[in-house]
Amino acid sequence: MDLAKLPVLSLSDAPQDFARAIGASFREYGFALVKDHGIDSALIDQAWALTAQFFALPEEEKRKYFIPGIAGARGYTPFKTEIAKGAKMHDLKEFWHVGRDLPEGSPLAASMAPNVWPDSPEGFQDVFSRLYAEFDKAGATILSRIALHLGLDENWFDPAIEDGNSVMRLLHYPPVADAEGGAIRAGAHEDINLITLLLGAQEAGLELLTKDGRWVGVAPPEGAIVINIGDMLQRLTNHVLPSTTHRVRNPDAERAAHSRYSMPYFLHLRSDFPFKTLEQCITPENPDRYPVSITADDYLQERLREIGLKK
Incomplete structure (x- = not known):
């Protein structure tokens, strides 16, 4: 499997320099690799350990935190629930969602459920609340650079994402005993949101689809994160910045017995x-592909139905 020739960008570079570089990477691949993002490495290490501990809990314990009727927005979503749009087989994964804690009386409360937290492992709420805040900060900085690339004021996105419905997903892909009728860890899809910030997995598998129709691997170096465009940013930019199809393939035989997080x-x-x-x-x-305006939540709910999280 070939690897995507993605440049590794530094968020410590001058804003305009980073804006040009991420714009070029996005227009070619829909993806970028970013180092010097400011997310605390010790906190990331704690998060990996807690993620593995949580998913190692018995199934009945994890299912205590599965909340029907909220489309997986918070808490636990069981194995083989989500399905890529247009796919026939459900993804071979389970996950946990952490969302934003809204201020008291927020008018957005109807569209954003409160967080739920597991009784164990110890420290889960503290670590992931802090990590969410660090992701939020890094994401806002990257969006400010994207704004510059688009010729907008660097603060253009600030009111658009204030109290935004951002979600941090802890993902577990269990060992793959067999191909399970052709199912893979994550079927080919595009993300729904503005941008995704992805902490890399130790196990390989993430692939993107190039403009010429080839699947190539994405392997961030130590300390870097993967950034990709979601469908909301694609829509906002009239497809100038493309939302790129990607997947998580099944492991090679020698790694099939290993989990991926x-x-x-x-x-x-x-x-x-x-x-x-x-x-x-x-x-x-x-020309404008989207002359009819809808809200971000309208768009989200439509997409959640398409991927099987909402009926």
Whole structure:
């Protein structure tokens, strides 16, 4: 399997330099690799350990935190629940969602459920609350650079993501005994949100689909995170910044007995954000594909139905 030739960008570079570099990587691949992102490495190590401990709990213990009716927005989602849009087989994964704690009386509360926290492992709530905040900060900084790339004010996204419906997902792909009728760990899909910040997994498997139709692996170096465009940013930019299809393939035979863990942070807009295509992304050659405005939550709910998390 070939690896994608993604440059490794430093968030410590001058804003305009980083903006140009991430824009170029996004336009070619829909993905970028970013180091010097400021997320505490010791906190990340704690998070990996707690993730493994939680998913090692008995199935009946984990299912205590499965909440029907909220489309997996918080707490535990069992193995083989989610399915890629258009796929026939459910993904071979289970996951936990941490979301934003809204201020008391927030008008967004109807679209964002409160967090739930497991009784064990110890320290789970503290570690993941802090990690969520660090992801949130890094994501906002990266969005400010994307704004510069698009010719916007660097603070353009700030009100759009204030109290945004961002979700941190702790993912466990159990060992793969067999192909289970053609199912894979995560079927080919595009993310729903604005951008995804992904802490890399020790086990290989993440692949993106190139413009010429080839699957290539994505392997961030130690300390770097993977950033990819979601469908919401693609919509906002009238497909100038493309949301790239990606998947997690099954392991090779010698690694089939090993679990795979990963930790994406899906950075979302405010639930009440109204989509309006950016004017600078509309040209005679690229007319507005989305003249009808909908809210970010309308879009999210539609997509959750498509991937099997909402009926």
